[in-house]
Amino acid sequence: MSAELTERRKQLLKLIIQEYIDTATPVASEVLVRKYGLPVSSATVRNEMAVLEELGLLTHLHTSAGRIPTDAGYRYFVENLMDRSPLSPQEQRTIRHQFYQVRSELDQWIHLAAAVLARHAQAAALVTPPRAYEARYKHLELIAIHETTVLLVLVFQDGTIKQQTLTLNESHDQEVLSRSAGRINQLCSGRRVGEIEQLLSAEGSSIEPPLSSIERLALEQIVRAMHQIEEQANEQIHHDGLLEILSQPEFSQVERVRQVLEILEHGRGLGPLIPQALASDGIQVVIGGEHGRDEMREYSVILSRYGVDGSVVGVLGVLGPRRMPYPRSISTVRYISNVMTNLLGELYGE
Amino acid sequence: MSAELTERRKQLLKLIIQEYIDTATPVASEVLVRKYGLPVSSATVRNEMAVLEELGLLTHLHTSAGRIPTDAGYRYFVENLMDRSPLSPQEQRTIRHQFYQVRSELDQWIHLAAAVLARHAQAAALVTPPRAYEARYKHLELIAIHETTVLLVLVFQDGTIKQQTLTLNESHDQEVLSRSAGRINQLCSGRRVGEIEQLLSAEGSSIEPPLSSIERLALEQIVRAMHQIEEQANEQIHHDGLLEILSQPEFSQVERVRQVLEILEHGRGLGPLIPQALASDGIQVVIGGEHGRDEMREYSVILSRYGVDGSVVGVLGVLGPRRMPYPRSISTVRYISNVMTNLLGELYGE
DNA sequence: CTTAGCACTCATCGGTGTCGAGTGCTAAAA
DNA sequence: TTTTAGCACTCGACACCGATGAGTGCTAAG
Numbered sequence: 001m002s003a004e005l006t007e008r009r010k011q012l013l014k015l016i017i018q019e020y021i022d023t024a025t026p027v028a029s030e031v032l033v034r035k036y037g038l039p040v041s042s043a044t045v046r047n048e049m050a051v052l053e054e055l056g057l058l059t060h061l062h063t064s065a066g067r068i069p070t071d072a073g074y075r076y077f078v079e080n081l082m083d084r085s086p087l088s089p090q091e092q093r094t095i096r097h098q099f100y101q102v103r104s105e106l107d108q109w110i111h112l113a114a115a116v117l118a119r120h121a122q123a124a125a126l127v128t129p130p131r132a133y134e135a136r137y138k139h140l141e142l143i144a145i146h147e148t149t150v151l152l153v154l155v156f157q158d159g160t161i162k163q164q165t166l167t168l169n170e171s172h173d174q175e176v177l178s179r180s181a182g183r184i185n186q187l188c189s190g191r192r193v194g195e196i197e198q199l200l201s202a203e204g205s206s207i208e209p210p211l212s213s214i215e216r217l218a219l220e221q222i223v224r225a226m227h228q229i230e231e232q233a234n235e236q237i238h239h240d241g242l243l244e245i246l247s248q249p250e251f252s253q254v255e256r257v258r259q260v261l262e263i264l265e266h267g268r269g270l271g272p273l274i275p276q277a278l279a280s281d282g283i284q285v286v287i288g289g290e291h292g293r294d295e296m297r298e299y300s301v302i303l304s305r306y307g308v309d310g311s312v313v314g315v316l317g318v319l320g321p322r323r324m325p326y327p328r329s330i331s332t333v334r335y336i337s338n339v340m341t342n343l344l345g346e347l348y349g350e
Numbered sequence: 351m352s353a354e355l356t357e358r359r360k361q362l363l364k365l366i367i368q369e370y371i372d373t374a375t376p377v378a379s380e381v382l383v384r385k386y387g388l389p390v391s392s393a394t395v396r397n398e399m400a401v402l403e404e405l406g407l408l409t410h411l412h413t414s415a416g417r418i419p420t421d422a423g424y425r426y427f428v429e430n431l432m433d434r435s436p437l438s439p440q441e442q443r444t445i446r447h448q449f450y451q452v453r454s455e456l457d458q459w460i461h462l463a464a465a466v467l468a469r470h471a472q473a474a475a476l477v478t479p480p481r482a483y484e485a486r487y488k489h490l491e492l493i494a495i496h497e498t499t500v501l502l503v504l505v506f507q508d509g510t511i512k513q514q515t516l517t518l519n520e521s522h523d524q525e526v527l528s529r530s531a532g533r534i535n536q537l538c539s540g541r542r543v544g545e546i547e548q549l550l551s552a553e554g555s556s557i558e559p560p561l562s563s564i565e566r567l568a569l570e571q572i573v574r575a576m577h578q579i580e581e582q583a584n585e586q587i588h589h590d591g592l593l594e595i596l597s598q599p600e601f602s603q604v605e606r607v608r609q610v611l612e613i614l615e616h617g618r619g620l621g622p623l624i625p626q627a628l629a630s631d632g633i634q635v636v637i638g639g640e641h642g643r644d645e646m647r648e649y650s651v652i653l654s655r656y657g658v659d660g661s662v663v664g665v666l667g668v669l670g671p672r673r674m675p676y677p678r679s680i681s682t683v684r685y686i687s688n689v690m691t692n693l694l695g696e697l698y699g700e
Numbered sequence: 701c702t703t704a705g706c707a708c709t710c711a712t713c714g715g716t717g718t719c720g721a722g723t724g725c726t727a728a729a730a
Numbered sequence: 731t732t733t734t735a736g737c738a739c740t741c742g743a744c745a746c747c748g749a750t751g752a753g754t755g756c757t758a759a760g
Binding site for chain 1: 453454455456457488489491493495496497499501503505509511513514515516571592593596597601602603604607608611612615696697698699
């Protein structure tokens with residue numbers, strides 16, 4: 001009986017979780033009444049705790065230890081209980097200022113985003129570079145480097161840049177290369193990989209004048225590069241903030257550090273979370289082993305998509321121990337996500 | 351008396367160090383005679399060990415513990431004792447093959463170098479991107495992205511690419527931008543930053559026709575970017591292989607992990623080692639706190655310059671615990687350094 | 701429904717004793 | 731003079747013990 005969530009129990013749960021997040025030690029009934037001046041005795045609190053445990057929101061490690069939240073407990077906290085306070089105007093200003101300083105350096109954005117996320121959420125941060133759903137050709141440049149070697153710089157519509165080298169049979173001067181690049185630019189501007197492939201196939205061989213050997217070679221590289229980009233679309237994940245989480249008590253055994261590194265570097269355990277975040281609006285919070293992923297049992301992730309919908313998007317978020325300051329982390333992820341979205345919006349036109 | 355380094359003592363020292371590197375536990379006299387079938391008794395070995403300790407080549411943590419090498423011991427080992435065996439042809443082939451696969455992707459080289467170093471030397475790897483001593487302008491491209499925003503892609507003679515965005519007062523079409531870029535390319539090709547600055551100053555205002563506002567803006571960005579590149583010349587260090595060293599016993603306390611992270615991410619403690627390696631031929635081995643750097647007392651680094659002398663150079667190497675398989679690490683660093691040097695040589699002409 | 705009281709549980713910590721690895725020394729053997 | 735056997739001594743590692751104390755669960759009274 002009475003296994004229902006009364007208002008008092010909710011408040012108690014909230015306090016317990018906040019306290020645990022704060023102190024990283026199991027919270028005892030006694031401590032709660034003292035610290036927060038509850039109008040009831042510790043015994044009552046204990047009774048309530050027992051009910052919350054029955055409901056699956058709390059556990060304890062052994063009989064004479066304080067309570068700690070379960071995944072479900074955290075989930076309920078995140079969804080119904082926690083105070084959603086955005087970052088302070090002061091913090092927002094600082095962050096905006098940092099981004100303002102690198103506003104023109106596209107490739108710094110993800111570094112900065114990861115660094116700021118890590119510092120403000122005190123967790124490991126992960127950011128995937130913003131990518132278009134499908135690569136579209138924007139611009140090619142061929143630059144003579146040395147005799148028969150040519151630097152091929154490829155720019156896509158989402159701002160991604162790829163550089164490759166090309167080795168030719170005979171040396172050509174910059175003049176010729178520029179003309180070839182110009183021609184390819186005209187042929188391919190705004191095209192998808194499929195359309196460019198056609199230029200190379202029989203179908204495309206009807207173009208006049210026929211493609212020079214340089215042009216063919218360059219086009220082949222372009223097609224290869226575009227396929228490559230689409231394959232590894234959101235696979236490469238930039239991360240930062242290892243140092244931040246090392247100071248947290250849950251990482252006092254190296255084994256944990258190794259696990260996190262494996263998640264961050266190889267994406268082990270992250271599984272479908274990134275694509276999922278990419279496909280859905282709003283903030284995704286995954287607590288512990290919620291989705292049955294064993295490697296993640298001890299960790300939580302908060303992810304958010306960012307970017308211009310339908311044009312160029314990425315995912316950013318934080319990874320930390322299950323005992324994570326959810327309100328703050330979520331606010332941080334949300335804010336940085338917005339900042340990045342705005343930046344990209346300015347770049348590509350909202 | 352008799353505190354001199356006889357042949358037998360040298361051989362003993364070599365064995366002790368090899369054994370310690372292997373097992374990570376202080377080595378006992380008894381173990382040595384048994385494992386290597388020495389023609390003397392453990393007592394004799396103990397006497398010899400005492401002499402080696404007197405010479406400052408060995409220590410022990412407490413009276414009844416086996417011996418471990420001191421920095422000087424390792425140093426003597428590296429310089430006079432160890433077997434210098436290059437990587438096996440099999441390994442060399444594997445490595446060359448891996449590099450062959452990414453031969454055209456310039457920006458993959460440092461990633462691959464770090465990854466291969468880390469895996470083969472079982473240590474943390476660090477690689478600075480290859481840089482010219484001073485930046486020289488190679489090529490500029492201006493690409494209209496959206497209304498008044500323009501993507502500026504800047505290529506330097508050493509292959510470095512920088513991308514920036516530029517916001518103009520009014521929108522211009524690609525035609526105009528390309529013409530401006532072409533003009534700047536003509537003006538700046540192969541120039542150093544100083545010469546380009548002159549174009550912007552009073553002295554340069556005599557060019558005809560006078561620079562358009564777009565051209566001025568672009569030039570300003572170019573100058574800024576070149577200064578930036580020269581400042582952070584070899585400051586950014588790419589690293590890899592944290593996971594490799596985590597499994598080593600010396601990193602069983604997180605504190606050590608933090609230290610290494612701080613060295614790798616912020617270059618703390620590396621101090622002048624990188625510039626030093628950049629300035630000298632051959633392989634640099636720094637063992638423990640040899641050069642009085644306290645943060646490094648527990649670690650050793652092996653660095654090598656790579657690249658085309660006088661044209662474009664970088665530094666690569668490994669960082670590991672003092673107890674490091676020096677012969678193997680040194681061979682690996684040497685080999686990868688050669689591979690990278692060859693790759694760059696092909697690119698820029700030997 | 702709340703609470704005081706109390707028994708019970710369990711991790712933590714300091715202290716103690718034992719064990720074994722390893723050295724250092726000494727005196728005898730080579 | 732060098733080597734070696736023998737042995738005392740040192741010190742870390744480990745297990746065990748009991749005390750301590752935090753914290754719960756239960757019960758019976760308010």
